[in-house]
Amino acid sequence: MASSVWNDNKILRKWVLKNQKKFFDGNFNFDMMDQLSDPLLEEISKKIGVDKNYIYVGAGSSQFIPTLLSLKCWNRVFLATPEFGLYTRGVSCYKDKKDIVEIPSLSCHDFVEKLANYKSSKNDFLCISSPRWFSGEKFSMEQIDTILHCFSGVILIDEAYISFSNEPDGLINLAKENERIMILRSFSKKYFLSGLRVGYLVTIRDMKDFRNTLLPPHSISTYSSRFCVALLQDEKILNIFSNTIEYMKNNRNYLYEALKDEKNLTIYASEANFITFVVANEFYYKKYSDALRGLPGIQSFHLQDVYFIKIWIADLRFSQIVVERMKGVQ
Ligand SMILES: Cc1ncc(COP(=O)(O)O)c(C=O)c1O
Known part of the structure; x- marks a missing residue:
């Protein structure tokens, strides 16, 4: 599972190391x-x-x-x-x-x-x-x-x-x-x-x-x-982000397609790097929150009488695990 694109991508890691001296040259005056x-x-x-x-x-x-x-x-x-x-x-x-x-x-x-x-x-x-x-x-x-x-x-x-x-x-x-x-x-x-x-x-x-x-x-x-x-x-580096974003969008859409018809959930077609499940009531909110416990990038909210769970998109395996766990909720 991706923890950070900047750490996980070899080209980005190398780019930071190569430029570090230029960014941090000892002159801290503005x-x-x-x-x-x-x-x-x-x-x-x-x-x-x-x-x-x-x-x-x-x-x-x-x-x-x-x-x-x-x-x-x-x-x-x-x-x-x-x-x-x-x-x-x-x-x-x-x-x-x-x-x-x-x-x-x-x-x-x-x-x-x-x-x-x-x-x-x-x-x-x-x-x-x-x-x-x-x-x-x-x-x-x-x-x-x-x-x-x-x-x-x-x-x-x-x-x-x-x-x-x-x-x-x-x-x-x-x-x-x-x-x-x-x-x-x-x-x-x-x-x-x-x-x-x-x-x-x-x-x-x-x-x-x-x-x-x-x-x-x-x-x-x-x-x-x-x-x-x-x-x-740096166009080459910028390209890495365009590709990563496309990959994440696919993983987000995978989640949407797999879960959009689940009972007790309302899912809006997200155009962000997360997807939100609005849960019907407190009972299912607890059930879904428990099912997702321990996974990174999960946030549960109860705001203005709305129960919702936000899932921050990562790699395809992560989306698959989320689907498995959510479909397991009875
Ligand atoms: C809608 C919205 N605006 C702004 C921000 C904060 O952005 P920044 O990191 O640039 O301060 C966030 C962060 O989660 C956000 O969700």
């Missing part, structure tokens, strides 16, 4: 350069085809989430729940209860329908993940259009898992033409680099002061920055 000349910003800008003035690089998407939630300009913050804890926990640090609108939604369809019942203003802020943190389900373009139509404020679309979807370019192009859309991206999932803390935000909104909250040395480390610049410049 070069207080003009922020727009940051080599990582330039590299990301080339890769995604967005002017660097509209990209903000930070220490993981996690650096952006609380910062964005805490901006004074928002009237109310809307969330589709269950959602990633940095949103649900973060928002309660910055907003009074009355200014938080949580919309419990199991499917994207469910959310879009419910959102239409709420009035909003241009100073409201909606955060959604797509693919969703909860289920891996991705909002369709039609659903995003409907959201844009019925919600009047600014929409943050967190695309942490987008590389595992069928449209890995995501909605960057929409953010390039619509200042109500912000896109958040992470290096943690696509490049399996969660420990290096690298992410970025794309928006054409006027956010000048915002860049000053991301000033080095209080954001991304020199090591991570050098590592990611070298990575983005």
Whole structure:
């Protein structure tokens, strides 16, 4: 079973060893350069085809989430729940209860329908993940259009898992033409680099002061920055990640096909690097959690009255074991 692509793949291990001295050269000072000349910003800008003035690089998407939630300009913050804890926990640090609108939604369809019942203003802020943190389900373009139509404020679309979807370019192009859309991206999932803390935000909104909250040395480390610049410049290495992602998508789809008709489970077609099983009730939740005990990459949740188990995709053997164990539950 794969523990880490960076450890398990010989070419990647060799690449890190070869470049280690360059990344970690003993000079730990920060070069207080003009922020727009940051080599990582330039590299990301080339890769995604967005002017660097509209990209903000930070220490993981996690650096952006609380910062964005805490901006004074928002009237109310809307969330589709269950959602990633940095949103649900973060928002309660910055907003009074009355200014938080949580919309419990199991499917994207469910959310879009419910959102239409709420009035909003241009100073409201909606955060959604797509693919969703909860289920891996991705909002369709039609659903995003409907959201844009019925919600009047600014929409943050967190695309942490987008590389595992069928449209890995995501909605960057929409953010390039619509200042109500912000896109958040992470290096943690696509490049399996969660420990290096690298992410970025794309928006054409006027956010000048915002860049000053991301000033080095209080954001991304020199090591991570050098590592990611070298990575983005190396097509051969990038290719390894494309192949790994394709392999994982197959292993995820295998799980979906094998278990989609199981009684007591609801499975959404995930476009992320995990798959979620929503379990009918507490009794089966315990049974399935017990059946999967001891396997790596299993997370069980009971949030907002929903029982669900997230399975982080690995190799084919792992998917097969999960299927065997889950099918054994009576
Ligand atoms: C939806 C979502 N956004 C953001 C993050 C955090 O990403 P990063 O590692 O770039 O901070 C996660 C991590 O699990 C996530 O699920």
